[in-house]
Amino acid sequence: MKTDKLLDGRAFAKKVIDKYERKISKLKAKPVLAVILVDKDPASHLYVRLKEQACQRAGIIMEKYFFKKTTTSKLLSLIRHLNSSRKVKGILVQLPLPRGIDKAKVLREIIPEKDVDFLNPNTLGQILYDDEAGPCTPKGIVKLLYEYKIKVAGKNVCIINNSDLVGRPLALMLMKRNATVTVCHTKTKNLYDYTKKADIIISATGNPGLVKGRHVKRGVVAIDIGIKKIDEKIYGDIDFKSVSKKASFITPVPGGVGPVTIAMLVENMFEASKK
Structure with missing residues (x-):
């Protein structure tokens, strides 16, 4: 596939960490x-x-x-x-x-003040008022989209995960940016009715190959947070081979969201150090 379709999490994470290395060195x-x-x-x-x-x-x-x-x-x-x-x-x-x-x-x-992964409910509420606040994975996804100039305003976004750590805060963060968000989960009926309409699909289930090429529309942005190790090989929720043929952008697994999540921990730590 064309490399310009890849949302390169490793490259973006390095950029973020290098930035905060310079900032932290001045503390x-x-x-x-x-x-x-x-x-x-x-x-x-x-x-x-x-x-x-x-x-x-x-x-x-x-x-x-x-x-x-x-x-x-x-x-x-x-x-x-x-x-x-x-x-x-x-x-x-x-x-x-x-x-x-x-x-x-x-x-x-x-x-x-010290909750750098936004797991305390009181901290989580900050995402309603502060555009820079958020748990590491959702915040990383929003920033990765911004890095690649992918607009979310007015887009249909399908999130396959409704956890406190990923799906729910991510839905709030994207709605704040004027996306139309559908959150799917284990009780969702006819999941693929939602994925086929989505401009952006974000999946975090740990179910390898859950989303295949036939489940998405052409031009979709596919972000894969799921990860599963089978026989020493790493798989994501999104079938990379088939979905990449239709996607405008797609994250690899590994090397997509994971490194960005860790980079956001560094960013959140820097912000906490100023309090």
Whole structure:
């Protein structure tokens, strides 16, 4: 396929991180990001390593708090300690949390000033009033569209995901920019009736090949957040081979949204360091 169709997340992420490396180098002290990880899930540990690499490049110090097992009360106590720390500018709880941990209570404990992934409901509300605010993945998608001069105003957008982390905040952010947004999920009937009408499709289900070429219209912008590893190969929700033949723009998997999400963490950390 033509490379000018690719939404190159790696190139854009590098541009963002280089920008904030220069900005952070001018701060009086390097900002500290506290990352809390519970469980032995290999994927979560990989994500944290990738975030750490980006932080190191940008000049951010990452303090890691890893637990094989813990309790909700112990996590709440740790977060309260980090909330009160003057050197810690951002707090991130790596999801998912294991069973037995009250995720909602843990995330609500992070004070908004340090909630760099916008997981506290009070922080999430900022996206209604602040165009620059948002969780890392939705914010990254909006900025990636802007980088490639893809207009969303007046466009039909189909989001296949209704989670608090991606689908719901992303829908709000795109509606603020005057897109007409449909949010689909596991209970949606006749999913492909919506994808066939969409100017922009954004999918995050972890269901490989969910959206194929026959499910989209010509000229669609296809953004794939889904990721699934099968027999050592990585697959996205969107069938790249068939959809790329009809798409005006498409993200690769890997190398699309993932690097941009991590770059937005760096951006959010810089903003938090100024508070």
